[in-house]
Amino acid sequence: MRELLARAARMASRGHGGAEPNPMVGCVIADHDGRVIADGYHRRCGGPHAEVDALTAAGARARGAIALVTLEPCNHHGRTGPCSEALADAGVAEVIYAVGDPNPLAKGGAERLRERGIRAFHVPHAAADELALPFLKRVRTGLPWISAKWAQSIDGAVALANGDSQWLSGARSRRMVHRERGRVDAILTGIGTVLEDDPRLTARDVRVVRTPRRIVFDPDARTPLDANVLQTPTDGAQNPAAHTATILVDLSSSTDTAFLRRVEALTARGATIVPLGRGGAIEPALRALAREGVATVLVESGGGLVGRLLREKLLDEAWVFVAPLLVADDVARRSARGLAPEVLAEIPRARLLSVRRRGADALLHYRWASALTTPTSS
Ligand SMILES: NC(=O)c1ccc[n+]([C@@H]2O[C@H](COP(=O)([O-])OP(=O)(O)OC[C@H]3O[C@@H](n4cnc5c(N)ncnc54)[C@H](OP(=O)(O)O)[C@@H]3O)[C@@H](O)[C@H]2O)c1
Known part of the structure; x- marks a missing residue:
């Protein structure tokens, strides 16, 4: 699990320069044995979020899989649809996220996933925390x-x-x-x-x-x-x-x-x-x-x-x-x-x-x- 979150964090950091002022986010889709099916990241502000990038790469193989995301999936209709719904629609069985979303506009993704019958867990991860800091600072201060x-x-x-x-x-x-x-x-x-x-x-x-x-x-x-x-x-x-x-x-x-x-x-x-x-x-x-x-x-x-x-x-x-x-x-x-x-x-x-x-x-x-x-x- 930790290794997959570390991989999601490495993916996220590829978005540096493109993603901001949005957060850098990475997503890995894996099977229950920890084998990677697909990964993705938020490449540019206004473009698909990391979850959607990874779900597109995974296609039908996302059904029943685990999605590991560095930041809690968003729950709002911004320039792209809510990632919580995209994950649920793709049929993932479980979502693990490393940092809770503090953004009042976007938060609540984990709750929404649970409402749709998907297991959603918060598992802290140091590398994901580091990546989220610039975004968290701006939202809070x-x-x-x-x-x-x-x-x-x-x-x-x-x-x-x-x-x-x-x-x-x-x-x-x-x-x-x-x-x-x-x-x-x-x-x-x-x-x-x-x-x-x-x-x-x-x-x-x-x-x-x-x-x-x-x-x-x-x-x-x-x-x-x-x-x-x-x-x-x-x-x-x-x-x-x-x-x-x-x-x-x-x-x-x-x-x-x-x-x-x-x-x-x-x-x-x-x-x-x-x-x-x-x-x-x-x-x-x-x-x-x-x-x-x-x-x-x-x-x-x-x-x-x-x-x-x-x-x-x-x-x-x-x-x-x-x-x-x-x-x-x-x-x-x-x-x-x-x-x-x-x-x-x-x-x-x-x-x-x-x-x-x-x-x-x-x-x-x-x-x-x-x-x-x-x-x-x-
Ligand atoms: N090695 C590096 O990576 C690197 C990078 C950038 C710059 N540098 C070097 O840093 C030196 C400049 O540093 P710095 O501390 O003087 O400035 P700075 O930090 O670039 O600029 C801000 C300071 O400029 C000062 N200042 C100097 N001349 C001024 C003037 N005529 N009018 C108003 N303020 C003035 C003020 O300090 P006071 O309020 O204390 O007067 C102000 O706090 C240069 O020699 C430059 O080559 C090195």
């Missing part, structure tokens, strides 16, 4: 899933004291970042990085599943009008919101005429201005972006923005590429700054999810417990 990535030296420097940071990590690591850029709704950077590196923040030389919005945390509206991030990407973005940058500005300092002129010039240059909250808080801006469909954000910034996200407890995970070099400079730029904690025991610890090798670099994947703690069980 209205915030997007925030992943940061940075490359650092063994001693934690992300740039030299003079700002030079290209390239700390190797080509394999950078390619992986471009692939991820092509699967998220938005890339968020800070004004420090725009001024220092002038990044384009586009996904290049990889298959682009979705074109990310490019967002700059820039409280004082200092993004130069000729910055690369304000250029329309040459790859013909399918996403109109990605044609130019979104700038997060602290409009509470709006009496300063020079500042207002900069905001006006950025708007004239095509930028979308989204206000930060009081005191430059990032959370309200992220909430507004989530309402516009931004479900996943990749942060590619220096330590200033990472520190601010940490302070607001907004960071969900980090992908840290550790390059095999020591910078050995007291004033080199760090991966996070601005907090100056005094009690070690009070610093929230991340969970280390994986350690991998990417060419000469080590890739560490960390996750923080954010507003949501554990996925629902029902």
Whole structure:
């Protein structure tokens, strides 16, 4: 059973970039001896759900079988019909799901299956829990899933004291970042990085599943009008919101005429201005972006923005590429700054999810417990 749920979770993760803002969901249809009959996943938002994908592949062999799904089958008539009914109509005998659906619009699938005489069990599974987190967070908090990535030296420097940071990590690591850029709704950077590196923040030389919005945390509206991030990407973005940058500005300092002129010039240059909250808080801006469909954000910034996200407890995970070099400079730029904690025991610890090798670099994947703690069980 566990192995089949793990397989369903692997299937689900193939939907990353296509499924969001829907959850990534995988489904395995197996016989009572645990032999796989068919599997499927939710490939793209608006397309068939994982259950329907797997049922289509199984055809008549689904009758009397077990369906294992990473998320409770939905019970609502959205863009596709309810999966609870599709499973029942196909004649499956039993449904096992790993995570209860917290979405008030879609929940109740297990109950509906039972009403139709099908055994439905909740069997928690860690990999399915991990996959559901971005969706659960958005449903419960209205915030997007925030992943940061940075490359650092063994001693934690992300740039030299003079700002030079290209390239700390190797080509394999950078390619992986471009692939991820092509699967998220938005890339968020800070004004420090725009001024220092002038990044384009586009996904290049990889298959682009979705074109990310490019967002700059820039409280004082200092993004130069000729910055690369304000250029329309040459790859013909399918996403109109990605044609130019979104700038997060602290409009509470709006009496300063020079500042207002900069905001006006950025708007004239095509930028979308989204206000930060009081005191430059990032959370309200992220909430507004989530309402516009931004479900996943990749942060590619220096330590200033990472520190601010940490302070607001907004960071969900980090992908840290550790390059095999020591910078050995007291004033080199760090991966996070601005907090100056005094009690070690009070610093929230991340969970280390994986350690991998990417060419000469080590890739560490960390996750923080954010507003949501554990996925629902029902
Ligand atoms: N290795 C990597 O993966 C990687 C990735 C991205 C960037 N970087 C490096 O990170 C460095 C930039 O980091 P960062 O912490 O300065 O910035 P950041 O996190 O990209 O941007 C946000 C911060 O910019 C700061 N800032 C810097 N200059 C500013 C200005 N003229 N006006 C307003 N705010 C300004 C602000 O910090 P204060 O409020 O504290 O002033 C703000 O918190 C660059 O050297 C870049 O090469 C490395």
